[in-house]
Amino acid sequence: xxxxxxxxxxxxxxxxxxxxxxxxxxxxxxxxxxxxxxxxxxxxxxxxxxxxxxxxxxxxxxxxxxxxxxxxxxxxxxxxxxxxxxxxxxxxxxxxxxxxxxxxxxxxxxxxxxxxxxxxxxxxxxxxxxxxxxxxxxxxxxxxxxxxxxxxxxxxxxxxxxxxxxxxxxxxxxxxxxxxx
Amino acid sequence: xxxxxxxxxxxxxxxxxxxxxxxxxxxxxxxxxxxxxxxxxxxxxxxxxxxxxxxxxxxxxxxxxxxxxxxxxxxxxxxxxxxxxxxxxxxxxxxxxxxxxxxxxxxxxxxxxxxxxxxxxxxxxxxxxxxxxxxxxxxxxxxxxxxxxxxxxxxxxxxxxxxxxxxxxxxxxxxxxxxxxxxxxxxxxxxxxxxxxxxxxxxxxxxxxxxxxxxxxxxxxxxxxxxxxxxxxxxxxxxxxxxxxxxxxxxxxxxxxxxxxxxxxxxxxxxxxxxxxxxxxxxxxxxxxxxxxxxxxxxxxxxxxxxxxxxxxxxxxxxxxxxxxxxxxxxxxxxxxxxxxxxxxxxxxxxxxxxxxxxxxxxxxxxxxxxxxxxxxxxxxxxxxxxxxxxxxxxxxxxxxxxxxxxxxxxxxxxxxxxxxxxxxxxxxxxxxxxxxxxxxxxxxxxxxxxxxxxxxxxxxxxxxxxxxxxxxxxxxxxxxxxxxxxxxxxxxxxxxxxxxxxxxxxxxxxxxxxxxxxxxxxxxxxxxxxxxxxxxxxxxxxxxxx
Numbered sequence: 233x234x235x236x237x238x239x240x241x242x243x244x245x246x247x248x249x250x251x252x253x254x255x256x257x258x259x260x261x262x263x264x265x266x267x268x269x270x271x272x273x274x275x276x277x278x279x280x281x282x283x284x285x286x287x288x289x290x291x292x293x294x295x296x297x298x299x300x301x302x303x304x305x306x307x308x309x310x311x312x313x314x315x316x317x318x319x320x321x322x323x324x325x326x327x328x329x330x331x332x333x334x335x336x337x338x339x340x341x342x343x344x345x346x347x348x349x350x351x352x353x354x355x356x357x358x359x360x361x362x363x364x365x366x367x368x369x370x371x372x373x374x375x376x377x378x379x380x381x382x383x384x385x386x387x388x389x390x391x392x393x394x395x396x397x398x399x400x401x402x403x404x405x406x407x408x409x410x411x412x413x
Numbered sequence: 414x415x416x417x418x419x420x421x422x423x424x425x426x427x428x429x430x431x432x433x434x435x436x437x438x439x440x441x442x443x444x445x446x447x448x449x450x451x452x453x454x455x456x457x458x459x460x461x462x463x464x465x466x467x468x469x470x471x472x473x474x475x476x477x478x479x480x481x482x483x484x485x486x487x488x489x490x491x492x493x494x495x496x497x498x499x500x501x502x503x504x505x506x507x508x509x510x511x512x513x514x515x516x517x518x519x520x521x522x523x524x525x526x527x528x529x530x531x532x533x534x535x536x537x538x539x540x541x542x543x544x545x546x547x548x549x550x551x552x553x554x555x556x557x558x559x560x561x562x563x564x565x566x567x568x569x570x571x572x573x574x575x576x577x578x579x580x581x582x583x584x585x586x587x588x589x590x591x592x593x594x595x596x597x598x599x600x601x602x603x604x605x606x607x608x609x610x611x612x613x614x615x616x617x618x619x620x621x622x623x624x625x626x627x628x629x630x631x632x633x634x635x636x637x638x639x640x641x642x643x644x645x646x647x648x649x650x651x652x653x654x655x656x657x658x659x660x661x662x663x664x665x666x667x668x669x670x671x672x673x674x675x676x677x678x679x680x681x682x683x684x685x686x687x688x689x690x691x692x693x694x695x696x697x698x699x700x701x702x703x704x705x706x707x708x709x710x711x712x713x714x715x716x717x718x719x720x721x722x723x724x725x726x727x728x729x730x731x732x733x734x735x736x737x738x739x740x741x742x743x744x745x746x747x748x749x750x751x752x753x754x755x756x757x758x759x760x761x762x763x764x765x766x767x768x769x770x771x772x773x774x775x776x777x778x779x780x781x782x783x784x785x786x787x788x789x790x791x792x793x794x795x796x797x798x799x800x801x802x803x804x805x806x807x808x809x810x811x812x813x814x815x816x817x818x819x820x821x822x823x824x825x826x827x828x829x830x831x832x833x834x835x836x837x838x839x840x841x842x843x844x845x846x847x848x849x850x851x852x853x854x855x856x857x858x859x860x861x862x863x864x865x866x867x868x869x870x871x872x873x874x875x876x877x878x879x880x881x882x883x884x885x886x887x888x889x890x891x892x893x894x895x896x897x898x899x900x901x902x903x904x905x906x907x908x909x910x911x912x913x914x915x916x917x918x919x920x921x922x923x924x925x926x927x928x929x930x931x932x933x934x935x936x937x938x939x940x941x942x943x944x945x946x947x948x949x950x951x952x953x954x955x956x957x958x959x960x
Contacts (some may be wrong), residue, residue: 274756303636305899309774348777394756
C-alpha cells in the first residue's frame with residue numbers, strides 16, 4: 233500500500249513538473265509568416281475585417297518603439313489588436329469573469345526574429361478559455377476558430393494595404409474606427 | 414476679466430499658429446549652415462570673395478570662379494571615380510565604374526546618361542560625347558553646398574535647374590531655379606547631406622540601393638549610428654573617408670576585407686585604407702567589457718560590422734530588397750501605366766515602368782567571407798540561365814588568412830539578357846528632360862526597341878531575342894553602427910539557426926557539433942556524476958558506520 237501511495241505521489245509530482253514546463257508552450261502559438269512585416273500585418277488586418285463575425289480593428293501597437301526611442305535596438309514587433317463585442321460583451325457583463333478583460337482586446341503579435349523571418353504569435357484562446365468555466369470556454373472556442381481565419385496567409389491573394397490607425401495619444405496604440413472593447 | 418479673455422485668446426491664437434505650422438523640418442544642410450556659420454573655424458568667408466559676387470547663370474560659370482582660386486581642384490577631380498565613372502581593377506583586370514558595370518536596380522548608365530548623371534560630379538554628361546577634360550564641367554557645388562537648396566533633377570544631365578520649370582514634365586508641379594550666387598557664396602566642407610544627396614538615393618530613391626545609407630543618416634540618433642550621432646560624435650562621411658586631393662578612399666570595387674594594421678598613428682607613413690574600423694580602433698578594440706579578451710579573439714575572423722550592425726535599414730526607412738523587371742510593361746485597359754502600392758502604403762510594389770519590388774526595414778544581414786577581391790558580371794560575360802547570376806561575387810574563405818566574415822545585403826532581381834549572346838542587356842529606359850524618342854522603355858514600353866537602343870549605346874550586339882535571368886548583387890554593410898550595448902550577443906551566432914548558420918568552413922561552438930566530441934563530453938559528465946554519487950554514498954555510509 234505504501235508503495236502505491238509513494239508511486240502515486242511521485243507520478244503526480246512528475247506530471248505536475250511536465251505540465252508546468254509545457255504550459256507556456258501550449259498557451260501561445262507561434263508560426264512563421266511567408267511574408268514581410270507590413271504584408272503580414274496587412275493580411276491579418278484584412279482577414280479580421282473580412283471574417284464576418286463582428287470583429288473590428290482596435291489598434292496597432294508597437295511595443296518596440298519605447299525601447300528604440302530609449303536608444304535600444306529591438307527587432308520590429310507589432311501587435312494587431314481586434315475586438316468583437318459579440319464575444320467580449322457576455323464576459324464583461326458577468327462579474328465572475330470580468331477580470332478576463334485583461335485579455336482584451338484580442339492580440340496577434342507579428343515580429344521578426346534573428347533568423348530574419350517574420351513570425352505570428354497568438355494566444356491559444358481555446359485552451360485558455362476552458363480554464364474559466366463553460367461561459368468563457370464556449371466563447372473562447374469561437375474566438376479560437378476566428379483566430380485561425382485571421383492568420384491565413386494566402387499567397388494567391390494580392391497584398392492588401394496596411395491599415396494604420398490615426399495617432400491617439402501615447403503608447404503607439406490608437407483606434408482604427410470600430411467599437412473597441 | 415477682459416484681460417484674461419484677451420490673454421486666453423492670444424494663447425489660443427499662438428497655439429493655432431504652432432499647430433498650423435507644417436511639420437516639415439528645414440533642410441538639414443540649412444540647419445547645418447546656421448550652426449556652421451556660428452561655430453565655423455574656416456579662415457575664409459566665401460560670401461566676401463569678389464569673384465563669387467556674380468549673377469551666375471549656370472553651373473560652369475560658378476566652377477570657373479571657384480577655379481580662379483582653387484586652381485588644382487578640377488584637375489584632382491578629373492582623376493577620381495566620382496568624375497570618370499570608370500575604374501580598372503588592377504587585380505582582376507576588369508573595367509569597372511558606373512559607366513561600365515551593370516547592376517540589378519536600374520541596370521546601367523549607357524543610353525540613360527541624361528537621367529543617371531544627375532549624380533555625376535559634373536555638368537552636361539548627356540551622351541558618349543561628354544568632354545571629360547573640361548575643367549568648367551566639374552560641379553563643385555554638389556559636394557560643397559551648405560544651403561541644402563542645390564538640387565540636380567534627373568534628366569538634366571547633371572545640371573541644376575537654371576530657370577523655373579515644370580518637373581517632372583507634365584506633372585503640373587514647378588521647381589524653382591537654383592540660387593547659384595547664394596549657393597556659391599555659402600560653400601563649405603562636405604557634409605552628410607551633400608554626400609547623401611547621391612549616396613542615400615542610389616538606385617532611384619531613398620534607401621533603395623544600399624540598405625545602410627539612407628536619408629535617416631542625415632541627422633542620425635546614437636541608436637542609428639554611434640559615430641554620426643548628431644548629439645554625440647557627429648561624424649561626417651569625410652571623417653572616415655578621409656580625403657586627400659579630392660580622392661575619396663573607400664571603394665566597393667576594391668574593398669578591404671581584412672585590415673590587419675594597428676590603429677593609425679599621426680605622422681606615421683600609412684597607406685592603409687583609412688575607412689576601416691581598425692584604422693581607429695586597432696586590432697583589440699574591446700577594452701572594458703567583461704569578455705574583452707574573448708571578444709578580441711574574434712576580431713581576426715569577424716569584421717566589426719558583423720556584430721556591431723545588427724540590422725540594416727534601421728532608420729524607419731525600408732530598403733528595396735527585390736526588383737523583378739520581367740513583370741514590367743503591364744498597362745491599364747486604356748493603355749496607361751499604373752502603380753500599385755505595397756502593404757505599407759509608402760512604397761510601390763508594382764510600377765509599369767519597372768516591374769515588381771519588395772521593401773524591408775530592420776533587415777537581418779546575410780553573412781559571407783570577404784577577402785577584398787570582387788568579380789563582376791559585366792556586359793558580354795555569360796550569365797547563368799538556369800540558376801542565379803551573381804552580378805558581383807566577393808571572394809573569401811576561412812583559410813586564406815585574408816578574409817573576415819562580413820554582413821551583406823543581397824539584392825535579388827530579374828533582368829533582361831540576350832538569348833543569343835547569353836549576356837546581360839542594358840535597357841534604354843529614360844530620356845533627357847523634355848526629350849522624346851521611340852525607344853525609351855519608360856515612354857513606350859517596348860522591350861525590343863529599348864534593349865536594341867541600350868545595346869547600341871553600350872557598343873554591344875543585340876540578337877533581337879531576350880529573356881529574363883535571376884540575379885543577385887551583394888552589398889557589404891558598413892554604416893548604421895549601433896551602440897555597443899546593441900551589438901550581437903554570443904547566442905545570436907553561437908546557436909543552431911543563428912546568424913552565422915550559413916557561414917561555412919568553421920567550427921562554431923553552439924552551432925556545430927561533433928558526435929565523438931559530444932559523446933566524450935557526456936561521458937565525462939556522467940563519470941563526474943557517478944563519482945559524486947559514489948563519493949557521497951561512501952561518506953554517508955562511513956559516517957553512519959562510525960556513528
